[in-house]
Amino acid sequence: MGPYSIFPERASAGAGQVDTLYMFLLVVGIGMTALIFGCVFFFAIKYRRKSDSERPKRIDGSLPLEIAWSVGPFLVMLVMFGWGTKLYFENYSPPHKDTLDIYVTGKQWMWKVQYPNGRREINELHVPVGRAVKLILASEDAIHSFFVPAFRLKHDAVPGSYQTYWFEPTKPGRYHIFCAEYCGTNHSRMTGWVTVMDPTEYQTWLAGGSAGGSMAAQGEKLFQQYGCVSCHVTDAQGRCPSLRNVFGHPVVLEDGRTMIADEAYVRESILNPNAKIVKGYHRDVMPVFQGQLGEEDLLKLIVYLKSLSTPVPAAPGRTSP
Amino acid sequence: MSATLQPNLPHIGEKINYLNADYGWKSWLLTTDHKRIALLYLFSITAFFFVGGAFAVAMRVNLLFPNGLFDNDTYNKLFTMHGIIMVFFFLVPSIPATLGNFLIPMMIGSRDLAFPRINLLSWYIYIVGGIFTMTAVVRGGVDTGWTFYAPFSTTYSNTHVILAAMGVFVSGFSSILTGLNFIVTVHKMRCPGMTWSRLPLFVWGHYATSLIQVLGTPVIAITLVLLALERLLHAGIFDPNLGGDPILFQHLFWFYSHPAVYIMILPGMAVISELVACYSRKRIFGYAFVAFSSLGIAVLSFVVWGHHLFVSGQSMYASIVFSFMSMAVAVPSAIKVFNWTATMYRGSISWDTPMLYAFGFIGLFTIGGLTGLFLATMAIDVHVTDTYFVIAHFHYVMVGGMVMAYMGGLHFWFPKITGRLYPEGWAKFAALVIFVGFNLTFFPQFILGYLGMPRRYATYVEEFHALNVMSTAGASILGLGYLIPMIYLGWAWKNGPVSLQNPWKAKGLEWEQSPTPPPTFNFDRPPIVTEPAYNYSGEQEEVPLG
Numbered sequence: 001m002g003p004y005s006i007f008p009e010r011a012s013a014g015a016g017q018v019d020t021l022y023m024f025l026l027v028v029g030i031g032m033t034a035l036i037f038g039c040v041f042f043f044a045i046k047y048r049r050k051s052d053s054e055r056p057k058r059i060d061g062s063l064p065l066e067i068a069w070s071v072g073p074f075l076v077m078l079v080m081f082g083w084g085t086k087l088y089f090e091n092y093s094p095p096h097k098d099t100l101d102i103y104v105t106g107k108q109w110m111w112k113v114q115y116p117n118g119r120r121e122i123n124e125l126h127v128p129v130g131r132a133v134k135l136i137l138a139s140e141d142a143i144h145s146f147f148v149p150a151f152r153l154k155h156d157a158v159p160g161s162y163q164t165y166w167f168e169p170t171k172p173g174r175y176h177i178f179c180a181e182y183c184g185t186n187h188s189r190m191t192g193w194v195t196v197m198d199p200t201e202y203q204t205w206l207a208g209g210s211a212g213g214s215m216a217a218q219g220e221k222l223f224q225q226y227g228c229v230s231c232h233v234t235d236a237q238g239r240c241p242s243l244r245n246v247f248g249h250p251v252v253l254e255d256g257r258t259m260i261a262d263e264a265y266v267r268e269s270i271l272n273p274n275a276k277i278v279k280g281y282h283r284d285v286m287p288v289f290q291g292q293l294g295e296e297d298l299l300k301l302i303v304y305l306k307s308l309s310t311p312v313p314a315a316p317g318r319t320s321p
Numbered sequence: 322m323s324a325t326l327q328p329n330l331p332h333i334g335e336k337i338n339y340l341n342a343d344y345g346w347k348s349w350l351l352t353t354d355h356k357r358i359a360l361l362y363l364f365s366i367t368a369f370f371f372v373g374g375a376f377a378v379a380m381r382v383n384l385l386f387p388n389g390l391f392d393n394d395t396y397n398k399l400f401t402m403h404g405i406i407m408v409f410f411f412l413v414p415s416i417p418a419t420l421g422n423f424l425i426p427m428m429i430g431s432r433d434l435a436f437p438r439i440n441l442l443s444w445y446i447y448i449v450g451g452i453f454t455m456t457a458v459v460r461g462g463v464d465t466g467w468t469f470y471a472p473f474s475t476t477y478s479n480t481h482v483i484l485a486a487m488g489v490f491v492s493g494f495s496s497i498l499t500g501l502n503f504i505v506t507v508h509k510m511r512c513p514g515m516t517w518s519r520l521p522l523f524v525w526g527h528y529a530t531s532l533i534q535v536l537g538t539p540v541i542a543i544t545l546v547l548l549a550l551e552r553l554l555h556a557g558i559f560d561p562n563l564g565g566d567p568i569l570f571q572h573l574f575w576f577y578s579h580p581a582v583y584i585m586i587l588p589g590m591a592v593i594s595e596l597v598a599c600y601s602r603k604r605i606f607g608y609a610f611v612a613f614s615s616l617g618i619a620v621l622s623f624v625v626w627g628h629h630l631f632v633s634g635q636s637m638y639a640s641i642v643f644s645f646m647s648m649a650v651a652v653p654s655a656i657k658v659f660n661w662t663a664t665m666y667r668g669s670i671s672w673d674t675p676m677l678y679a680f681g682f683i684g685l686f687t688i689g690g691l692t693g694l695f696l697a698t699m700a701i702d703v704h705v706t707d708t709y710f711v712i713a714h715f716h717y718v719m720v721g722g723m724v725m726a727y728m729g730g731l732h733f734w735f736p737k738i739t740g741r742l743y744p745e746g747w748a749k750f751a752a753l754v755i756f757v758g759f760n761l762t763f764f765p766q767f768i769l770g771y772l773g774m775p776r777r778y779a780t781y782v783e784e785f786h787a788l789n790v791m792s793t794a795g796a797s798i799l800g801l802g803y804l805i806p807m808i809y810l811g812w813a814w815k816n817g818p819v820s821l822q823n824p825w826k827a828k829g830l831e832w833e834q835s836p837t838p839p840p841t842f843n844f845d846r847p848p849i850v851t852e853p854a855y856n857y858s859g860e861q862e863e864v865p866l867g
Binding site: 006007008017018021022025028029032033036037039040041043044047048049050052054055056057058059060061062065066069070073074077080081083084085086087088089091092108141142143145147149150152153154155156158159160161163176178179180181182183184185186187188189191272290291 | 389393394397464465466470472473476477478560561562564566567568601602603604606607608609610631632633634637640641644645648649651652655656658659660662663665666667668669670671672680683684687688691692694695697698699700701702703704706707708768771772773775776777778779780781782826856857858859
């Protein structure tokens with residue numbers, strides 16, 4: 001992309017598709033603008049007032065014309081709507097293949113990135129080319145928005161929930177990360193880089209810095225430190241459910257509803273255990289952890305719980321509420 | 322000529338009109354004359370426009386440099402105050418409170434609005450709101466963005482959020498009262514013969530606007546109260562740490578603030594209908610379609626707010642519905658643009674200044690509207706939302722559309738308001754400067770946005786430099802363009818040549834049956850309407866019997 005290009009770099013499978021749709025809209029938009037400007041100036045010149053006594057003939061309107069210029073734009077609009085919705089769907093439904101999960105936490109004013117093997121970075125994200133990557137976005141404070149123009153994607157990191165963002169990088173290189181939702185003083189400095197790497201290089205890079213153990217191992221430590229381990233390992237006492245094979249599996253709640261224990265569910269159950277009680281268990285047994293745990297530690301616990309479960313195929317639907 | 326047979330009227334000095342009927346500050350500050358109140362509004366919103374504009378100039382100066390000129394906090398306050406002042410204290414009241422206030426009673430043949438004292442009250446409420454917000458500015462400003470998004474505004478901002486929000490809250494009531502006044506006036510105060518199908522499209526547009534004002538504004542009031550409760554008392558409505566939901570704020574905020582966009586643009590469209598008809602000397606093509614498209618826009622405007630939340634975690638299925646509804650708004654908007662264009666067909670088109678603004682409006686609003694379709698297309702919105710593409714889009718609608726219409730209307734009715742003519746040469750020159758400056762400012766921002774420059778950035782990466790310099794260059798031309806009319810209109814108010822009653826040979830009660838400038842009660846004898854609106858070709862309407 002040269003310095004005069006109107007397109008940012010294309011580094012994901014979806015970027016080219018968004019650009020094609022954009023080109024279609026540009027053609028429609030420029031065509032319509034030219035038509036209107038053209039008519040306005042053509043009429044303005046052709047019918048320019050030559051004498052003050054001119055009395056143009058009365059024209060009240062035309063029903064066929066009104067119908068034409070209502071239905072015509074409506075049909076073009078349907079194409080835009082259908083096309084745009086299809087792409088949006090594709091980009092927002094998780095991929096069917098296995099994803100590489102990376103955990104991103106927005107915090108005034110930086111992006112903290114955690115990899116499952118325990119490697120951590122700030123304002124840098126490394127991903128291998130050709131692999132579907134799923135980011136789990138969290139926020140410690142205000143709303144942030146994770147934006148990579150080269151992928152044509154952004155998604156808000158909303159405090160109190162997990163949002164997902166996935167993409168498939170197709171081209172090695174370094175691309176901008178911007179925070180796109182205003183979040184205070186250094187909003188414009190909350191930027192960073194995505195580095196898309198060759199897969200073998202990526203493995204080497206990933207192995208290079210996970211001194212503190214994997215996220216799951218760190219999560220296990222927290223699991224002990226906060227005393228979760230005393231109840232949640234076996235359900236021998238019948239007070240709390242064992243957490244083995246819970247993550248990603250359906251749970252039945254006391255009101256009879258069935259939910260998938262996804263990231264958002266587990267998050268809520270840690271911070272505010274009384275929000276959803278599993279059938280057969282009691283309220284007010286587990287302490288409330290709201291305000292006790294930072295987002296990054298929460299994510300470690302979640303990864304640990306994931307590791308306690310047999311893997312399930314990529315679940316359809318989103319992890320956000 | 323019959324005139325020669327009449328004796329000359331004795332010279333009794335200037336005719337009594339609403340401007341010279343009474344003097345002294347009390348006669349202005351306690352007036353219930355809708356025309357004087359319109360002028361109170363005119364001077365107040367002009368002051369706010371230049372304050373808001375000064376913030377914009379400072380922003381553009383900051384953005385000349387990738388690393389900024391001011392510190393980030395200062396820049397964040399600049400764009401916040403620019404947004405709050407321009408949206409709530411200029412754009413929302415602009416045309417309705419000035420031209421609408423001045424003209425609606427005259428256009429329907431009434432002595433005043435239905436509730437003259439409420440009309441004055443609404444100006445005072447507006448001023449009180451303005452004082453709150455300006456106090457926030459003077460005491461150090463606000464940095465939340467005009468959107469006040471939670472939880473940043475409720476928990477993390479250390480600036481005068483409540484004071485600024487109070488200003489917006491208070492001024493909202495002024496907007497509600499104006500809307501209410503217009504609705505009742507249009508229903509109850511029309512003169513004999515002024516049927517609904519003979520109403521000028523200016524009145525139809527304001528009627529639709531008023532409906533949105535009355536129905537939408539209470540929601541922003543509620544939202545801002547909740548925001549204050551959250552900030553002061555930690556009520557737990559929006560902040561997730563207190564059990565609230567930050568997305569709820571966005572739903573509530575945009576439930577008003579998207580319809581508010583139409584509060585700002587519908588009166589602009591209302592003005593353009595008058596200008597195009599007068600300067601083409603033609604009845605508006607498809608009168609009924611233009612009139613009802615205003616109502617169509619007003620109704621649809623309430624079901625599109627979710628298009629601001631495509632990337633915020635809103636349900637995918639909700640997003641699809643909002644995308645569709647947002648595109649549907651394009652249909653009534655397109656109907657208007659096509660009908661104005663068709664009105665010019667076989668007209669007698671004058672290139673007077675107001676019509677130049679109308680040309681500008683039609684073209685720039687078309688661009689603003691079409692780029693709205695880009696944003697309603699979800700896959701594109703995901704890339705361009707919260708970037709300069711959005712900034713460019715809504716400035717094409719708000720400045721390229723609405724402010725163009727306001728300037729056009731101000732010139733068109735300037736003789737009516739002041740009794741004097743403005744200098745045509747200067748006016749044409751200024752219109753050209755504004756058009757060029759506007760496009761140079763905002764067109765590069767579409768490109769910047771697609772390239773990925775986020776909005777509300779005090780600093781930016783090097784590759785966005787050239788386009789930002791272009792934009793700032795354009796802004797300096799645009800700023801100059803707005804100063805020129807200030808000067809010559811101010812001059813012409815006192816020194817311009819005296820205008821005839823109907824200098825443009827326009828149709829409509831305000832020109833044909835009311836003296837220029839009008840007397841306090843608008844008409845010398847009770848007006849009566851015997852022909853359809855815009856009867857420029859002078860043909861008689863067929864009157865159905867019975």
